[in-house]
Amino acid sequence: EIVVTQSPATLSVSPGERATLSCRASQSVSSNLAWYQQKPGQAPRLLIFGASARATGIPARFSGSGSGTEFTLTISSLQSDDFAVYYCQQFNNWPLTFGGGTKVEIK
């Protein structure tokens, strides 16, 4: 099983600042990585797939990068609507596995 580790667990950021979230896989997943955003009481929402492709309707301030075992989600200028928990998920191998999440909170 591929273990996916996210860091940090919590990220405190001021509105308008840049946020950088990390995701590491225990073995190479090529570019088969997705990012999701989840707000309290809501289902997850797909942000990024294929490591760097934005899903439909996702603002350009969200960007993904990386390949192999190291990945990054960057939010270029945090808006109030962006404070949430973010998960990465590898889809290179079965079983499909998620990271533990990074909570982005208001500083």
Place this chain on the structure above:
Amino acid sequence: EVQLLESGGDFVQPGGSLRLACAASGFTISNNAVSWVRQAPGKGLEWVSTITGRGTGIYYADSVRGRFTISKDTSKNTLFLQMDSLRADDSAIYYCARNMGHVTYYFDYWGQGALVTVSS
């Protein structure tokens, strides 16, 4: 518009059974893989099971294999999850999700979830 609507969540005792349903609209489940993903209270996401569009590929997490059964009724465009021998650690919100990808998958649309509580 793609929509997924789960039902069947309930309170059940350990060792009991429950059947979840997920009604899909805006797409055809015979053309797309669909999955169940769960989230225990205050915890992260855990993939549970996937069935491919043709139904020939069925996958389970080790934690549920042998106890849960995924199936679908294409005439009703509905996905199911039969959960038997339930344990306390199966308590979670269960989401159904449409899959994208070819051999393995990510999830582009999610339902709002069904709450399953296993407790004596």
